Amino acid sequence: xxxxxxxxxxxxxxxxxxxxxxxxxxxxxxxxxxxxxxxxxxxxxxxxxxxxxxxxxxxxxxxxxxxxxxxxxxxxxxxxxxxxxxxxxxxxxxxxxxxxxxxxxxxxxxxxxxxxxxxxxxxxxxxxxxxxxxxxxxxxxxxxxxxxxxxxxxxxxxxxxxxxxxxxxxxxxxxxxxxxxxxxxxxx
Numbered sequence: 001x002x003x004x005x006x007x008x009x010x011x012x013x014x015x016x017x018x019x020x021x022x023x024x025x026x027x028x029x030x031x032x033x034x035x036x037x038x039x040x041x042x043x044x045x046x047x048x049x050x051x052x053x054x055x056x057x058x059x060x061x062x063x064x065x066x067x068x069x070x071x072x073x074x075x076x077x078x079x080x081x082x083x084x085x086x087x088x089x090x091x092x093x094x095x096x097x098x099x100x101x102x103x104x105x106x107x108x109x110x111x112x113x114x115x116x117x118x119x120x121x122x123x124x125x126x127x128x129x130x131x132x133x134x135x136x137x138x139x140x141x142x143x144x145x146x147x148x149x150x151x152x153x154x155x156x157x158x159x160x161x162x163x164x165x166x167x168x169x170x171x172x173x174x175x176x177x178x179x180x181x182x183x184x185x186x187x188x
Contacts, residue, residue, distance in 0.1 A: 001067060001069060001145060003046075003049075004046055004047060004048045004049075005046070005059065005063055006044065006045070006046055006047075007043050007044075007045050007047070007063060007066055007067065007070075008042070008043050008069070008070075009043045009066065009069065009070025010043055010070060010134065011040070011041070011043040012041070013070050013072070014038060014040045014043055016044070016069055016074070016075065017036075017066060017069045017070070017075075018038060018040075018059070019075065024069075024075045025038065025094060027079075028062060028066070028075075029062075029125070029135065030067055030156055032049060032058045032059070032061050032064055032065070032073075032082070032088040033049065033050045033053050033054065033055070033083055034047050034049050034050065034058060034059055034062040035047075035048040035061070036048075036066070045066050047059060047062055047063055047066065049062075056181060057084070057117060057161075058141075061081055061082055064081045064087075064088045065078045065079060065081050065082070067088060067090070067140070068081060068088050068131075068140060068148060070138060071088075071090060071131055071133050071134075071136055071137065071138035072131035072132070072133030072134075073129065073131045073138065073140060077129045077140060077142070080140055081093070081153060085142050085143065086141060086142055086144055087140070087141070087142075087143055087188075088138065088139070088140050089138070089139045089140075089146055089149075090136050090138045090139075091136075091137045091138075091139070091150065091157070092132050092135060092136055092153070093107050093108065093135050093136060093137065093157065094174045096101035096154075096157040096158065097157070097186065104157075107156075107157055107158070108137075108167055109159050110156050111130075111137055111156050111157070112132055112134055112155055112161075113162065114186070118156070118165075122149055122152050122153070122169065123173070125148075125152075125170065125173045126141060126145045126146075126148050126149040126169065126172075126173070127141060127142070127145050128140065128141030128145050128146055128148075128149035129141060130149070131151075137153050137157075138155070144176070145176070148160040148169070148172045148176075151168070152165050152168060152169055183184065
């Protein structure tokens, strides 16, 4: 029998994980063949896989969906993690600026951009969803695009100018389009 797993999410995200009348929790359980036991007081989540799993990766996917919701994503975006080609990547801002609350707030502001423009540009250029929550930047997307988005976020956290990051994203977008085109030509 697969073993249970334990994770913890921020208490203020428990309501989002459960959803109205428990709908989100029930949907995750149904789609991942797991049972979620949620302690609303502590934010502790116990993930219990069913005995017979159609997809052996289901418990792992459930864990990532719960983590994503805990990192600020809405359930619809988090459920994209059911796709085998989609992954969750969490970047700790403290790894770049230490524990200073001011530095963390400044970097969060840089990643989001004035009026959310930087976050929007990263999403538009890569198709990767982003959540800036607490001391982390979380990304959900296809592997290749995810690595481009991660590199862009890391450039910002390392102090690169936004203009340079946008130019990098534009170049990568062109490269990905060219690669898709070339792969498309091979299969014709």
